[in-house]
Structures are given as C-alpha cells and as structure tokens.
Amino acid sequence: MRVEVENVSFTYMKDTPFETTALRNVSLTLEAGVYHAIVGHTGSGKSTLMQLFNGLEKPTSGKVSVGEWEITPETKQRDLHELRRHAGVVFQFPESQLFEETILKDVMFGPLNHGKTKAEAETVAREALLRTGMPAELHDRSPFELSGGQMRRTAIAGVLAMEPQLLLLDEPTAGLDPEGQQEIMQLFYDWYREKEARTIVLISHDMNQVARFAENVVIMEQGEKQLAEKASALFTDESLLKKYQLAMPEHARLLKRLEDASGKPLDLNAFSDEAALERLLRFLREGDADA
Amino acid sequence: MDPIIVEDLSFSYTAEQLVLQDINFRVKQGEWVAIAGHNGSGKSTLAKCLNGLLMPKSGEVITCGRNTKDKETIMDLRRRAGMVFQQPDNQLVAPTVADDVAFGLENAGIPFKEMQERVKESIHRMKLDGLEDREPHRLSGGQKQRVALAGITALRPEVIILDEATSMLDPVGRQEVQEMMRTLCREEGITIVSITHDVEEASEADRMLVMHEGRLLADDTPREIFRQQEVLVQAKLTLPLPVKLSRMLREEGIRLPQDIMSEQELVDALCEWK
Amino acid sequence: MLKNVIIGQYVPGRSFVHSLDPRSKLITIFLFMIFIFISRDPFVLSSAVLLTAAAFLTAGIPFKFFWKGIRIILIIVVLTFTLHLFMTQEGMVLLDLGWITIYSGGLIEGGLIALRLFLLIILATMLTLTTTPVDLTDGMERLMKPLKRVKVPTHELALMMSIALRFIPTLLEETQKIVKAQTARGASFSQGSLWKRVNALIPVLIPLFVSSFKRAEDLAIAMEARGYAGGEGRTKFRQLSWRTRDTMIVSFLLLFGVFSIITRIS
Numbered sequence: 001m002r003v004e005v006e007n008v009s010f011t012y013m014k015d016t017p018f019e020t021t022a023l024r025n026v027s028l029t030l031e032a033g034v035y036h037a038i039v040g041h042t043g044s045g046k047s048t049l050m051q052l053f054n055g056l057e058k059p060t061s062g063k064v065s066v067g068e069w070e071i072t073p074e075t076k077q078r079d080l081h082e083l084r085r086h087a088g089v090v091f092q093f094p095e096s097q098l099f100e101e102t103i104l105k106d107v108m109f110g111p112l113n114h115g116k117t118k119a120e121a122e123t124v125a126r127e128a129l130l131r132t133g134m135p136a137e138l139h140d141r142s143p144f145e146l147s148g149g150q151m152r153r154t155a156i157a158g159v160l161a162m163e164p165q166l167l168l169l170d171e172p173t174a175g176l177d178p179e180g181q182q183e184i185m186q187l188f189y190d191w192y193r194e195k196e197a198r199t200i201v202l203i204s205h206d207m208n209q210v211a212r213f214a215e216n217v218v219i220m221e222q223g224e225k226q227l228a229e230k231a232s233a234l235f236t237d238e239s240l241l242k243k244y245q246l247a248m249p250e251h252a253r254l255l256k257r258l259e260d261a262s263g264k265p266l267d268l269n270a271f272s273d274e275a276a277l278e279r280l281l282r283f284l285r286e287g288d289a290d291a
Numbered sequence: 292m293d294p295i296i297v298e299d300l301s302f303s304y305t306a307e308q309l310v311l312q313d314i315n316f317r318v319k320q321g322e323w324v325a326i327a328g329h330n331g332s333g334k335s336t337l338a339k340c341l342n343g344l345l346m347p348k349s350g351e352v353i354t355c356g357r358n359t360k361d362k363e364t365i366m367d368l369r370r371r372a373g374m375v376f377q378q379p380d381n382q383l384v385a386p387t388v389a390d391d392v393a394f395g396l397e398n399a400g401i402p403f404k405e406m407q408e409r410v411k412e413s414i415h416r417m418k419l420d421g422l423e424d425r426e427p428h429r430l431s432g433g434q435k436q437r438v439a440l441a442g443i444t445a446l447r448p449e450v451i452i453l454d455e456a457t458s459m460l461d462p463v464g465r466q467e468v469q470e471m472m473r474t475l476c477r478e479e480g481i482t483i484v485s486i487t488h489d490v491e492e493a494s495e496a497d498r499m500l501v502m503h504e505g506r507l508l509a510d511d512t513p514r515e516i517f518r519q520q521e522v523l524v525q526a527k528l529t530l531p532l533p534v535k536l537s538r539m540l541r542e543e544g545i546r547l548p549q550d551i552m553s554e555q556e557l558v559d560a561l562c563e564w565k
Numbered sequence: 566m567l568k569n570v571i572i573g574q575y576v577p578g579r580s581f582v583h584s585l586d587p588r589s590k591l592i593t594i595f596l597f598m599i600f601i602f603i604s605r606d607p608f609v610l611s612s613a614v615l616l617t618a619a620a621f622l623t624a625g626i627p628f629k630f631f632w633k634g635i636r637i638i639l640i641i642v643v644l645t646f647t648l649h650l651f652m653t654q655e656g657m658v659l660l661d662l663g664w665i666t667i668y669s670g671g672l673i674e675g676g677l678i679a680l681r682l683f684l685l686i687i688l689a690t691m692l693t694l695t696t697t698p699v700d701l702t703d704g705m706e707r708l709m710k711p712l713k714r715v716k717v718p719t720h721e722l723a724l725m726m727s728i729a730l731r732f733i734p735t736l737l738e739e740t741q742k743i744v745k746a747q748t749a750r751g752a753s754f755s756q757g758s759l760w761k762r763v764n765a766l767i768p769v770l771i772p773l774f775v776s777s778f779k780r781a782e783d784l785a786i787a788m789e790a791r792g793y794a795g796g797e798g799r800t801k802f803r804q805l806s807w808r809t810r811d812t813m814i815v816s817f818l819l820l821f822g823v824f825s826i827i828t829r830i831s
Contacts, residue, residue, distance in 0.1 A: 016630045017576050042431055042461055056745050077755060089749040096739070097746035099771035109768065113751030144775065148330065158750060175459050177330045177488040178529035205461040247462065250532045257558045273532075277539050284545060284564060344790060366792050374790045381783035384791075386698045386731045393802035398792040400800050410802065424697070428734040442791065 001067035001086060001166040001199055003030040003053050008062035010048055010223075022048040024223045025062075030201060030216070035192055037202045037214035037231070039246060045223040046203050050168050053201065054087035055080035066166070085114045088164035092171040094155035098143040103134065103154045106143055110162040121161075128161035129154070132187060149180050156184070160191065167191070169202045173209070181209070189213055211235040211249035211271040219244050236268040251276040258283065292356055293317045294372075294450050294482045295341060299350035302336060310336045312505045314350070318450075318498075323476045323483040325493035325513070328502030329527040335377075337502065338454040338486045342372045355449050370399055372450040373443030377458055379435035380427070388430070389414065389423040392441045399446060413445035417471060433464025440471055444481075451475060453485040457492065469495075490528050494552065501526045518550045533557040571634030572690045573733065575697050581810070582624040582695045587704030589811035590696060594688050596818045601681055606828035610680060616821070617684050624695050635690055642682045649675035698730040703803050720796030728784070736777065743772050 010023035022045045030036045038046045051057040052064045055071050064071040069083045088110075091097070100106035107125035108118075116124070129139060132153040138146070143154055156172070169188065173181040192200050204210050210217060210231065217234050219226040226244060227234075234240060235249050238256060248256065252268045255276065259266040266283060270276045295318035302311040310333050318324050328334040339345040340352050343359035355371040357364040373395075376382045385391040392413055396406045414423060417437040427435060436456055443451055453472065457465045469492065476483045485496065493499050494513045501509040501516065503526040509516055516522055517534045524530075530538065537551040537560070545564065551557050577583075582590075601613045621631075655670025693701070706723035713719045744754065747768045754765050 015633065016571075017627065018574075041463065051745070054749060056749060078753075081751065081753065084749055084751055089746070091742065091746050091749075094746065096772055096776055097743060097750070097768075099768045099775075109747075109752075110750035113753070162750065178490075179329060179527055254532065254536070254554055254557065257554055258561055261558050262562050273535060273539065276536060277543070280536065280540060280561065281543060281545075284561065339786075342790060344786060366794060369790055369792050376783065376787055376790075378783055380735060381780050382787035384728060384731065384784065384788060386702075386727060390699055390802060394793075395791045397799050397802055398794065400798045402800060403802075403804065406800065406802055426734065427731065428738065446792075 001197075002032040002065075003166070003199075003201070004065040005029070005049075005052070006063045006065075008049075008052065008059040008064060010045075010052070010057065011060045014060065022223055023059075026223075026225045028218060028225055028228055030199070030218075032199050033197050034216055035189075035200045035202070035214050036216045036218065037204060037210040038218045038220060039204065039207070039210060040220035040226075041245070043222075044220040046220045047170055049220065050089075050170060050201060050203055053166070053168055054084050054089060056089070085110075085162050086164055087166040087168060088159040088162050089168040090156055090159050090170065090172045092174050094159070094172070095143075095148065095151035097155055097158070098151060101142060102140045103129065103143045103146070103157075104139040106154060107158045107161050110158055114162060124161045124163065125157070128157040131160065131191070132157040133183070149176060152176065152180075152184065156187070165197060166199045166201070169200065169204075171203055171205065173204075173206075181206075185209060185213060207235070207247045208249045208251075208271070211252065219246070232269050235271065255279055293319055294355050295484065296353040297341075297350070298353075300337075300340060300347050300352060301349045302340060302345060303348050309348075310505050311340070314507050316500060316507065316510055318482060318484060320449075321476070321480045321482055322498065323472075323485070323496045324498045324500065325496035326484065326486045326500045326502060327488065327490060327493045327526070327528055329488055332502040332526065333505040334486045334502045335454055338374070338452055338484070341450075341452055341484065342369050342374055344374075370395070370446050371448050372452060373446060373448040374452045374454060375436060375439045375443065375456040377455040379432050379439070379459060382439050383427040383435060386426060387423070388419060388425050388427070388438050388441075391427065391438055392445055395442050395446045409445045413441040416444060416474075417441040431464060432460045433467040436460065436464065436468045437471060440468070440475075444475065448481065450482040450484065453483070453487075455486050455488070457487065457489065465492075488528065490523065490531055494531060501528070503527070514550055514552050517552050571631070571694065572638065572686075573693050573730075576626060576694050578625055578695065580623055580625045580695070582620060582691070584810070585814065586805055586807050586811045587696050587700040588708055588805060588807065589815050590692055591701075591704050591708060592815055593818050594692060596815075596822055597688065598681075598685060600818075600822045600825040601684060604825040604829055605677065606825065609825040609828050610677075612821075613684060614680075617687055621687065621691060624691055626691070626694055631690070631694075635686060638686050638690075639683070642679050642686070645682055646675040646679040649678055699727070699803060700805070702727045702730065703801075703805060707805060720799075724796075732780070735780075736773070739776060740769065740773055743769050 005026055005028050008023055008026045009021065012020045012022055026049065038049060040046045048057060052059060052071065053066055055075065058071055058073055058075055060073060066083060066087060071080065098106050100109065104122065104125055107128055108121040111121035111124050126139065134150065134153050134157060143151060146154065167188065173184050176184065188200060192198050202210065202214055214231045216228065217231050218228045221244065235252055238248060241248050249271050251270050251272065255266045255268045255270060264283065267279055270279050297314055297316050300311055300314040301309055303309045314337065326334050326337060336345065340347060341354055343365050346360060352359045354368055357368040359365065359368065383391045384394050389410055392410045393406060396409060401409065414420060417440055419434065419437055419441060422434065430438065457468050460468065472483055472485065475481045487493055496513060499511065499513045499516050500507055501522050508526055509522045520530065520534065520538060533551055533554050533556065537547050537557055540547055547560050551560055601610065604610060650667060650671045651665060653671035653674045654668055657669045658666055659669055659672065660667040702723050705726065706719055709717065709719040709722065752765055752768055754762065
C-alpha cells in the first residue's frame with residue numbers, strides 16, 4: 001500500500017506544561033511494493049510517524065493517506081479498524097503483547113478480531129507460526145513457557161497471520177543476539193519478496209541492517225523530515241552520512257577505508273559479506289593485472 | 292590476591308540440568324574481562340554467581356577476598372563488586388536520578404555530608420550533570436545505564452560486573468556506556484567483568500572467556516581467540532567483520548596473516564598483498 | 566482520556582506553595598479537611614473556598630491545564646451530589662415527580678458534600694503538582710515516625726510508596742504500548758456492550774501483570790545487589806528543612822480550625 005503524508009504535525013499532551021511536538025510539518029511519499037526504512041536518533045519522531053500509518057495515532061494537523069484510507073485529525077477510531085488488517089505493526093519487544101493460554105490462540109487473536117471464523121483463523125495462524133519457525137508441536141504450549149526468541153517469533157506470527165499488505169517494523173530485532181537478529185530480518189525479507197505489492201517500513205538503529213534490506217531511506221531529526229534517498233546512494237556517501245550523524249554500514253566503511261588507503265576507486269555499494277568479498281577479490285585481482 | 296577467583300564452579304536451577312559446569316578462572320586486579328556467549332549459554336548465570344546473587348551448587352567463588360557462601364560478608368562483598376543489569380528500566384529504584392545514585396550509599400549507612408559529596412561526584416563522573424532531579428522514565432537507555440553505574444561507583448567498588456548492560460541500548464547509548472567502562476577500567480583501575488554477546492565489544496577487553504552450553508570453551512586474549520575462530524563458530528558467536536572477511540578471503544586462496552582483528556589491519560594487509 | 570489525569574504529576578515551579586516543607590503541606594491539608602468536614606457554617610465554608618482559591622493562585626499552575634486534568638475526577642463529585650440529592654429525605658419537598666421526590670435537605674446535604682469533595686480533590690491535586698514525589702514520601706515517612714513505636718513498618722511503607730511513584734509512569738507507558746499493540750491486532754476498547762468492553766481489557770491486563778511480575782523480580786534482585794537489607798542502619802540522602810513560613814502556615818490553619826469549631830458549637 002502506498003503511504004502519503006501531507007503537512008503532518010503531531011503534538012503529545014497538547015495544552016499541558018508537558019506539551020511536546022513530535023512531528024513538524026512532515027510530507028513524504030512511500031511507494032507501494034518497496035522496502036522503506038526510517039532512521040534517526042532516539043526522539044526524532046520516527047516511531048510516532050510510523051504509528052500514523054495505521055491510525056494508532058492521528059495527526060494533530062495535516063493528512064495521512066494509506067492505500068484507500070485517509071486519516072485526518074477528525075477521523076473516527078472505528079473507521080480505522082479495517083485499515084489495521086492491511087497495515088500490521090511489529091512493535092519493539094513485541095513479546096510483551098502475548099496473553100493467551102496457547103501460542104496458537106494468541107496468533108488467532110488478530111484474525112478473529114477481523115471477522116475470520118475459528119477454522120479460518122486457525123489455518124492462517126498455523127501457517128504464520130510455521131513461517132516464523134515455530135514447529136507444530138509448540139503450538140499448544142503457553143507463550144510464557146517459551147524462550148525469549150520463541151516469544152518474539154510468536155508475536156511476529158500474530159501480526160503476519162492478519163495477512164497485511166503493509167508491514168510496519170519498529171526495531172523488531174532489539175535485544176536479540178546476532179544470530180537471532182539475522183534470522184528475524186531474513187524472515188521479513190522473505191515475506192516481502194513473496195508478493196509484488198507487499199510493502200515494508202522498517203525503523204532501525206542498525207545501519208548495517210537498513211543498508212542490507214531497505215531500498216529507500218527517510219531520515220528524521222527532531223520531528224522533521226530531513227531527507228528521503230535511495231539506500232545505495234545514501235550509504236555510500238560518507239559526507240552525507242556524517243551530516244546526519246549516521247554510521248556508515250560496516251562493509252561499505254571497510255571498502256571506503258581501503259579506497260582511501262590504496263588510492264584506487266572502489267564500488268562501495270556492498271552491504272553483505274558476499275558482496276564485500278566480491279569487491280575485495282576484484283580489488284586484489286585488478287591490482288595483480290596492474291603489476 | 293586476585294579480585295575474582297572461580298574454582299570448579301557448577302550451578303543448576305533444577306535438579307536435572309547443570310547450567311554451569313566445572314568453571315575455572317581468575318580475574319586480575321584492574322583487568323577487563325569479557326564473558327561472551329550466545330543467549331542461553333549460561334553467561335548471565337555465571338555473572339550472578341560472581342556477587343552471590345546465586346550460590347554455587349559445587350565449587351567456590353571468591354570475590355574481593357570473600358567467599359560468596361559466607362553470609363557474614365555478603366553485603367560487604369556486594370558493595371565491593373557492583374553490578375549493572377540488562378534491563379535499564381528495572382534496576383533504578385528511586386523516583387529521581389540523585390536519589391537513585393544515593394540508594395546504595397543509604398544502604399551502606401554513609402553519613403549525610405559524605406553522601407551528598409559522593410553522589411555529586413559520581414553524577415559528574417558519569418557525565419549526568421544537570422539531570423539530578425530527572426525522573427528515570429524520562430531518561431534515554433544510555434542515561435539510565437549510566438545512572439546505574441553512578442550508583443555503583445559512588446560505593447567505590449573494586450569490581451564492576453556488567454550483565455549484558457548494553458544489549459538493550461541504541462548505538463549512541465551503547466557508545467556512552469562503553470566509554471564509561473573504558474574510563475573506569477583504564478583510568479581508575481577498577482576491575483571490569485562484562486557479559487556480552489557483542490563480539491565487537493568483547494574485542495576491547497584484555498581477556499575473553501567464551502561460554503557455550505554452560506562450559507568455558509576458551510579463555511585467552513581476544514586476538515588469540517579471533518585467530519582460532521573455530522571456538523567462536525562453535526559458540527555461535529558472530530565474527531567481527533574484518534576477521535570474517537579475512538577468513539573468507541583465505542578460503543578463496545588469498546594468503547593473509549592469521550591474526551587480523553581490526554579494520555585497519557585488514558586494510559593494511561590488503562594494500563600490502565602481493 | 567486517562568492521559569489527562571494530572572493527580573500524581575509534578576509541575577516544577579518556584580512559588581510560595583512549592584517552597585513549603587512537604588510536612589507542613591501535609592499537615593495543613595489534613596487539618597483543613599478535618600475542619601471543613603466538621604463545619605457547616607456558610608462563613609467558614611466560603612472562607613475555605615477563598616483560601617483554596619488563594620492557594621491555587623499562589624501556586625501558579627496554568628488554569629486550563631488544571632481544569633482539563635481534574636474534569637474527569639469531578640464525575641465523582643457530581644455522582645455523590647446526585648446520590649445525596651435523591652436519597653436524603655429531610656426538609657421541605659421541593660419537587661415531587663411521583664417516582665422520585667427531592668427534598669430541600671437533599672439539596673443542602675448534596676451541595677455540602679460536593680463542595681467538600683471538590684475542595685479535597687483540588688487540594689490533593691495541588692499537593693502533588695507542587696511537591697516532588699520524593700519530598701512527598703519523605704514528608705510522610707517523617708510524619709509517620711512516631712508510629713514506629715507501635716510496630717508500624719514506616720520505613721517499608723515509605724519505600725513501597727517511593728517505588729510505586731517511581732514505577733507508575735513506567736507502567737502507564739507500558740499500558741499504552743500494550744493497548745496500541747492489541748489495537749493494531751484489531752482489538753477494540755470503545756465499542757460494544759459493557760461486558761464486551763470489560764472482556765476487551767483481558768489482552769491488556771494479562772501482559773501487564775506478566776511484565777509487572779518480571780519487573781518486581783528484577784527490581785528485587787537489583788536491590789539485593791545494591792546492598793539493600795531493610796531499614797536498619799540506613800542513612801538518608803534527603804533532609805527536610807522546616808522554616809518560619811511552615812510554622813506560620815500551620816499556625817494559621819490551627820486558628821482557622823479554632824474558628825470553625827467555635828462556629829460549630831455556637
């Protein structure tokens with residue numbers, strides 16, 4: 001689903017001494033079928049921005065369009081119910097939303113809320129659990145008996161079971177060990193690749209992750225949109241990254257150091273081990289040819 | 292005497308399964324030791340044995356010259372060996388920063404005047420000036436962990452144990468806490484034991500212990516452990532990128548030195564490669 | 566709606582009310598409440614209203630913010646008023662609809678109770694708005710100290726209150742987060758019958774309990790690691806300072822009290 005944000009501002013606790021402006025006059029377009037990322041420091045307004053995309057927050061002023069839905073300050077909560085089936089959110093530490101007796105029932109919660117019959121809900125729930133790496137023998141366990149990683153997978157299954165078109169991810173791998181992070185990110189990527197129209201918006205502090213998966217990056221700072229740029233262009237441009245105080249992804253950074261040290265121009269557009277290895281081998285072999 | 296001595300330590304929560312098995316190591320005064328392992332390797336359990344939050348099933352843990360089994364000295368031991376936990380939110384007790392920093396001092400019965408000074412000094416050392424009256428829930432993750440550190444340093448400890456203290460933080464917070472660890476260890480000579488699954492962070496330590504399935508797989512300098520690599524693979528830890536890439540290059544038949552650890556070393560090796 | 570509730574929050578300031586010792590504020594409010602709950606004298610009550618208004622103006626709290634914050638709690642006042650209005654059967658009949666009769670006594674009783682509650686709510690809210698939670702617990706602990714002799718665990722009570730104050734905002738944030746997460750999964754909290762709405766809370770309450778237990782466990786371990794072993798031998802980081810203005814305000818209240826008791830007797 002396409003997301004369009006027009007002149008949106010958002011203020012928390014309006015008319016109190018604690019009033020804080022989270023978003024200031026933000027306008028942007030996120031095309032359907034693309035893997036987007038929103039980056040920025042803590043408190044930059046990126047989480048608030050993302051919560052506008054499925055109507056969890058309504059703008060204080062301005063308009064947000066998501067697919068065929070429009071969200072303005074006047075929009076009623078009940079008009080957003082249907083939108084939420086199409087736009088799923090995986091929050092930071094999503095395991096804190098688990099509540100049912102069994103993990104199967106928990107994953108069925110979303111589909112049931114959206115009018116699926118019990119049998120239909122069970123089918124999609126089991127599918128979603130298998131997809132997230134939760135084998136059938138675990139489906140009748142209590143979510144509170146699981147390991148942290150398994151709880152995270154169950155919570156993610158609970159979102160995927162609603163069969164959304166747009167998936168909003170707010171630091172979905174926070175607190176996991178590197179192996180777990182890798183697996184979860186791959187899982188989202190596989191889901192995204194499955195159908196043309198699927199869209200992802202990822203919030204992450206990990207630039208390696210963002211560079212590896214996202215195609216389009218939006219930079220937020222103090223509630224304002226700073227830049228929307230292709231990931232491959234942003235993450236190979238050291239001065240641009242410096243300007244927004246973002247770390248260069250580690251593969252590109254290594255290649256950049258090598259470029260600086262050797263004086264030979266390198267293609268920095270490499271964000272995985274394989275791509276970096278290929279660039280390094282080419283560097284060494286070209287060096288050979290020169291000699 | 293070494294501030295931490297662990298001898299033949301075994302531990303289990305239930306009767307059936309040992310979470311820790313025959314662990315032996317010592318930590319020297321002023322040393323920075325990283326204990327690395329993936330989730331469930333037993334590394335956090337080990338941390339909690341070091342200051343007597345958990346008691347060994349067999350074997351001994353002697354921290355700051357006091358056996359953790361000795362009930363008489365346990366309070367004294369905990370004052371000498373402070374601990375920062377993983378969840379920044381769940382270890383701050385008091386409604387403001389200054390009160391929280393004072394909590395340990397209050398417990399230790401430090402007189403009013405000295406307490407005021409120590410709190411002020413600790414807040415300044417952890418670069419929290421101006422946040423004295425801030426409520427914990429209005430702090431960033433990195434700030435919360437620094438408040439926890441300030442509460443510990445105010446007690447003037449010999450050892451600080453960090454139990455995955457950076458794993459819940461964003462990159463900025465992680466850097467803040469790591470910088471403080473560096474100052475405390477390198478400038479003030481406090482012994483640091485940091486439990487982590489971040490190999491990057493562990494590479495800065497003087498020594499690295501690798502845990503896997505409740506056992507100690509390796510105990511060596513990070514450089515030596517990165518050179519062996521197999522240990523890290525077995526322990527399901529991610530290799531730092533320069534180490535990983537030089538390994539992949541060697542597999543492609545490129546001859547590179549065995550002990551490449553940092554980005555700079557890899558770049559240098561590649562530039563000199565013939 | 567809940568995020569508008571302001572009782573329990575602290576708004577920093579430098580007013581006269583802010584600068585008072587928490588003990589004098591607590592004693593003042595306590596005395597004030599006793600007096601207006603005994604007195605029925607219109608003169609005493611109207612001076613009580615004036616005193617409250619004066620205190621509010623001195624404290625320098627934005628009116629709009631304050632009004633928005635206590636509006637919801639005022640429902641209790643309205644409810645109590647209505648209850649008294651319909652239940653009291655004294656005085657003249659003012660209105661007789663057959664199924665319900667309103668007496669003048671009901672109007673007076675209802676009005677009186679509503680006024681007292683209204684003042685109580687304003688003062689309690691103001692107390693928390695102008696006193697830091699730490700000062701408030703400290704003040705209470707000191708005032709309760711004599712009770713220690715009769716084995717009341719004053720230190721533990723104060724610590725409990727302090728921990729509660731520390732974690733209320735954290736729990737509110739957590740609640741909001743869980744509500745959002747369940748809303749995102751299609752839960753609805755504002756539709757359907759009362760029964761349905763109560764049921765809709767289960768997916769919020771269970772995760773909240775689970776995480777609170779986890780927090781409590783973590784906190785207990787952290788306190789142990791930080792050398793907490795009960796109130797014995799503990800020193801205090803904060804010391805309260807009782808100044809002339811505190812003595813003045815408490816004496817003034819005592820005078821007001823004597824005055825209200827005299828009017829009650831005569």
